[in-house]
Amino acid sequence: MNELKLEYLKLKKKTRSWLGPILVFWLIMLAFPLTVEFMQDKLEIGFFSVLWIAILISMMLATEDIFIEDYNDGSLEQTIIKNTSFQFLISIRIIVYWLMIGVPISILSFIFSLGTSEDLLLSISVIPLSIISSYIFLNLFALGSALSLNKGSLLGALITMPLALPVLIVLGKSIIAFQLGINYLEFILLLLGCLSIIIIAVPIIVSFIIKAHLE
Amino acid sequence: MNELKLEYLKLKKKTRSWLGPILVFWLIMLAFPLTVEFMQDKLEIGFFSVLWIAILISMMLATEDIFIEDYNDGSLEQTIIKNTSFQFLISIRIIVYWLMIGVPISILSFIFSLGTSEDLLLSISVIPLSIISSYIFLNLFALGSALSLNKGSLLGALITMPLALPVLIVLGKSIIAFQLGINYLEFILLLLGCLSIIIIAVPIIVSFIIKAHLE
Amino acid sequence: MDNITSVIAENISYKVNDNKLFHNLSFSLNTGESLHIKGPNGSGKSTLLRIILGITNPTKGSISINSTKDKCYLGHKNALKNYLSLDDNILLMEFDNHPCLKKYIEILDLKRYLDVNVANLSYGQQKKLGLLRLFLNSSDLIILDEPFVGLDKETQIILTDFLTDQLKENKTLIYTSHIECDIDSKTLLLK
Amino acid sequence: MDNITSVIAENISYKVNDNKLFHNLSFSLNTGESLHIKGPNGSGKSTLLRIILGITNPTKGSISINSTKDKCYLGHKNALKNYLSLDDNILLMEFDNHPCLKKYIEILDLKRYLDVNVANLSYGQQKKLGLLRLFLNSSDLIILDEPFVGLDKETQIILTDFLTDQLKENKTLIYTSHIECDIDSKTLLLK
Amino acid sequence: MIKKFIHQFASPKTYLYQVNRFYPYIFYSSLVIYIISLIWGLFFTPEDFVQGNSYRIIYLHVPASFLSQSLYLAMAVASVTYLVWRVKLAAYLIIAIAPIGAMTTFIALISGSIWGIPTWGTWWQWDARITSTLILFIMYLGLISLHNSFSNFEKADKLTSWLVIIGAVNIPIIKKSVDWWSTLHQSASITLTEKPTIDVLMLYPLIGSIIGFLGLITCLVLTSSKYQILIREKTKSWIRDYV
Ligand code: HEM
Numbered sequence A, B: 001m002n003e004l005k006l007e008y009l010k011l012k013k014k015t016r017s018w019l020g021p022i023l024v025f026w027l028i029m030l031a032f033p034l035t036v037e038f039m040q041d042k043l044e045i046g047f048f049s050v051l052w053i054a055i056l057i058s059m060m061l062a063t064e065d066i067f068i069e070d071y072n073d074g075s076l077e078q079t080i081i082k083n084t085s086f087q088f089l090i091s092i093r094i095i096v097y098w099l100m101i102g103v104p105i106s107i108l109s110f111i112f113s114l115g116t117s118e119d120l121l122l123s124i125s126v127i128p129l130s131i132i133s134s135y136i137f138l139n140l141f142a143l144g145s146a147l148s149l150n151k152g153s154l155l156g157a158l159i160t161m162p163l164a165l166p167v168l169i170v171l172g173k174s175i176i177a178f179q180l181g182i183n184y185l186e187f188i189l190l191l192l193g194c195l196s197i198i199i200i201a202v203p204i205i206v207s208f209i210i211k212a213h214l215e
Numbered sequence C, D: 001m002d003n004i005t006s007v008i009a010e011n012i013s014y015k016v017n018d019n020k021l022f023h024n025l026s027f028s029l030n031t032g033e034s035l036h037i038k039g040p041n042g043s044g045k046s047t048l049l050r051i052i053l054g055i056t057n058p059t060k061g062s063i064s065i066n067s068t069k070d071k072c073y074l075g076h077k078n079a080l081k082n083y084l085s086l087d088d089n090i091l092l093m094e095f096d097n098h099p100c101l102k103k104y105i106e107i108l109d110l111k112r113y114l115d116v117n118v119a120n121l122s123y124g125q126q127k128k129l130g131l132l133r134l135f136l137n138s139s140d141l142i143i144l145d146e147p148f149v150g151l152d153k154e155t156q157i158i159l160t161d162f163l164t165d166q167l168k169e170n171k172t173l174i175y176t177s178h179i180e181c182d183i184d185s186k187t188l189l190l191k
Numbered sequence E: 001m002i003k004k005f006i007h008q009f010a011s012p013k014t015y016l017y018q019v020n021r022f023y024p025y026i027f028y029s030s031l032v033i034y035i036i037s038l039i040w041g042l043f044f045t046p047e048d049f050v051q052g053n054s055y056r057i058i059y060l061h062v063p064a065s066f067l068s069q070s071l072y073l074a075m076a077v078a079s080v081t082y083l084v085w086r087v088k089l090a091a092y093l094i095i096a097i098a099p100i101g102a103m104t105t106f107i108a109l110i111s112g113s114i115w116g117i118p119t120w121g122t123w124w125q126w127d128a129r130i131t132s133t134l135i136l137f138i139m140y141l142g143l144i145s146l147h148n149s150f151s152n153f154e155k156a157d158k159l160t161s162w163l164v165i166i167g168a169v170n171i172p173i174i175k176k177s178v179d180w181w182s183t184l185h186q187s188a189s190i191t192l193t194e195k196p197t198i199d200v201l202m203l204y205p206l207i208g209s210i211i212g213f214l215g216l217i218t219c220l221v222l223t224s225s226k227y228q229i230l231i232r233e234k235t236k237s238w239i240r241d242y243v
């Protein structure tokens, strides 16, 4: 998988692009208990809400320049005139971003939630949720980023926001389901279902959008 | 104030740069109640924490490319070789960002807090806090952005985060102080004090950093 | 030398927002031939190249290219990663194992800079690095948009010689340039 | 013509990371004179210009410039805003009220594109727009880094004529160019 | 044949002259109709049995909701025309209508929200019709920014028309949402096939307000399409004569 290696190389060198979102995630999770004087037991109430929002935000940050750099320096043209599949390259890039940013954040989510709720099972249940949701968000925002290749455009934000909100709602409900001991698996399956559609659809749409922008 | 007009013109045309952060703020505030099934009365507990974090994040987003664009397209060099004061231009730019992004977000803060707490006085007390804090954050992150002009660098994030956290803590405490009816004004004065130092120091430091980067 | 037609353009027209760049343009090129597209600034040379590459669609007409290999293209932008060293950029172009890499690095005098970030290279050095894509190409069709820009005299000669050699190897070349150069080629004048 | 010295460089040296670009360079220029800095790619021409401008500090030596006006500089980058129209970019350069604006817009054939975004202009048109800074300058010292790049023949001639006129008006000109041009100037060869 | 006819009739030039001719009639007559129905509805109809006086916002809410969908349908028709027959005027119309559609949808949302406070006790509900109306609003904004994000107008037109057509599935969803899902929101009280489920005293002013509003919005569309033509055809010689 030479493509994977090359994408990894590029992302690795842009420390700000991958470590930045992780730091922001960390900042949010750290800031949350600092800004309110909660009792430890009340902290849990808002915690998961903030956790999902933090994942959402850091994924949004991560994808900000996922395509725009290539667009500006002319690399996209070089990629398009090659015979290799453009869609495939897009998927690869999203996967690399997920491995470098989404997965570490999922692990951090686990640690933070363990630190807050002190309930090991609940914290473990956070891992699949955050792993899947970070992947979904990455795909969504990659789409948004492609739509906003042109600086003036807000299209990306307009389209991705309504798509991201339902995911957030499902995430919120899953935790409650887990706490009540019902349906947790069903929610995971629902997310996986979304993911599988998105994984296939997003690279196709994105490649179409980018080609339209280059024209 | 021709400079002010020109900076405004530039920012206005980059819809994504100014409307984007506002939309993200809006998204966070909207997502918060969706992700947890709160009773209306409990919602208030986490609300202000999320509000301050949202302001922090949107200001961070706003400043992301406050200098980098000029750095890449060669405008910074043109600015530096002019006889006009570079520091002055930096202050102007931060003010314009604040007027276009910080102030609308402060108004939104008021609306959201009114919608959640239904306490008019409390919501009004949010306005000065968010107006001042958004200005402080903008300055801080502008500094961070200047430090990270070089893509690989994380310096910006590393330096601004420890500076931003105390502000968040003060913001958290101010609301509690207001609710308990004590010290609210003192906190405002404290923030104003920080702001006045920052307003003077940041443009000087930033102009120095940018010159070092250009060399 | 067998002369197989390699590029045929039939009646292509292009317009953006009522700005007609060219109208009913037709040409054909055999392998081993070269086409120099000329015209003043903004006459649509770069656009024509992008149409030949298939990046842009013509408003009317059609282009057919007789090759299944990747095309070799170099535009106004170098497609380099600023924040990576020269070495890493070569890796990204997937030339790290190319047998001629060493030779051209030597010729272009880039050896000393292998671990310098591209952002720190001079304008001409960046252009040279971009030209590696051309020097190490393995395609039939070479498309260049102002390749001589920013190069010093010596490198311009190296490039001209290389292109002449490529034509002898039966490749097809299409290029634009405001700088005169000694490549034996057909001319297409826009506007 | 009174010959006042306008730029004096004394023993300037510059090195980055043990890469010595130039060593003990000295020159002086009078008003009305022009200096063409020559040298192969990467020899430090752009760096020298940035030292003269005061953006970069020399490792050793000193530069003194005998003028209090803003300098006029045009580098490899055009300092244009891609996402703004040509009109707005002129506004940003604060040339919107310049008496000669109309004339040069006309001469450079940019009139038709006033409301097109700079990103959509051709490479040469962008360069021309960047050159407006030069054509409408009000400074004593003009510093140009490869001004002829990307321009068509006609514009190159306009530019050469303009620069010759400026020299007659007792301005000082320092430039680099790999493209030959007919400006009567001293030469400084690097490396 | 059809093609030739359409092209002749739909030349921006003829369109512009026709619009200028009919504009005043449409404007004044619909203004009169709307004002009369408003006065009638607001002052000369009895208070609602359940809702009290708050129901009177219906004279804004229903016309706006109705038009938000009709305008979208008009855009869909224009899109098909553009894609099939390459009529430029149709493309101009799409982008002329979009902002006005966004505006009416916004009015529908706001007036609905205001109405919701006294009647439902909440200003927002994630109910099918309301949600799909919100989506309609976002779609309008999306179409506008899609068009803006391409500098090549022709390409922008083409992509926008496709998106309009794809997005048209939302319209039947809005219409049928009240029947498919049991929701808080009212179901249609006026249909072509059945007897209205609304009191006649409210019905006539309501119909009047819909017609009047329709006329006024049409005038807005005409003005904005004129503006669009002036921008897009500014290089043509006849425009210079016109201006
Ligand atoms: C934000 C909230 C609301 C939205 C987005 C909304 C949207 C709509 C829409 C799309 C229609 C359909 C118009 C048509 O079929 O032509 C409509 C009609 C209507 N709405 Fe609302 N509505 C909202 C709130 C309300 C409230 C609170 C009430 C009153 C309790 C209300 C009462 C009606 C009535 C009576 C109609 C007419 C039904 C008909 O004759 O078709 N709506 N609204």
Ligand SMILES: Nc1ncnc2c1ncn2[C@@H]1O[C@H](COP(=O)(O)OP(=O)(O)OP(=O)(O)O)[C@@H](O)[C@H]1O
Pocket (backbone or CB within 6 Å): C016, C017, C019, C021, C039, C040, C041, C042, C043, C044, C045, C046, C047, C048, D113, D116, D120, D121, D122, D123, D124, D125, D150, E151, E152
């Ligand atoms: N959206 C647009 N509106 C109007 N004109 C446009 C638009 N997009 C591109 N153009 C015009 O199309 C032409 C594109 O030219 P192109 O880049 O192909 O020129 P070129 O011949 O390569 O010129 P150069 O020698 O400067 O590189 C330019 O004249 C440009 O102004």
Ligand SMILES: Nc1ncnc2c1ncn2[C@@H]1O[C@H](COP(=O)(O)OP(=O)(O)OP(=O)(O)O)[C@@H](O)[C@H]1O
Pocket (backbone or CB within 6 Å): C113, C116, C120, C121, C122, C123, C124, C125, C150, D016, D017, D019, D021, D039, D040, D041, D042, D043, D044, D045, D046, D047, D048
């Ligand atoms: N960090 C660095 N490490 C090593 N070398 C460096 C570094 N930064 C700059 N250089 C070298 O300094 C020189 C800068 O040259 P400069 O841009 O002034 O060249 P130039 O004469 O303008 O060339 P061109 O004709 O290509 O524009 C280049 O050779 C570059 O490789």
Ligand SMILES: [Mg+2]
Pocket (backbone or CB within 6 Å): C045, C046, C047, C145, D122, D123, D124
């Ligand atoms: Mg070109």
Ligand SMILES: [Mg+2]
Pocket (backbone or CB within 6 Å): C122, C123, C124, D045, D046, D047, D145
């Ligand atoms: Mg140089």
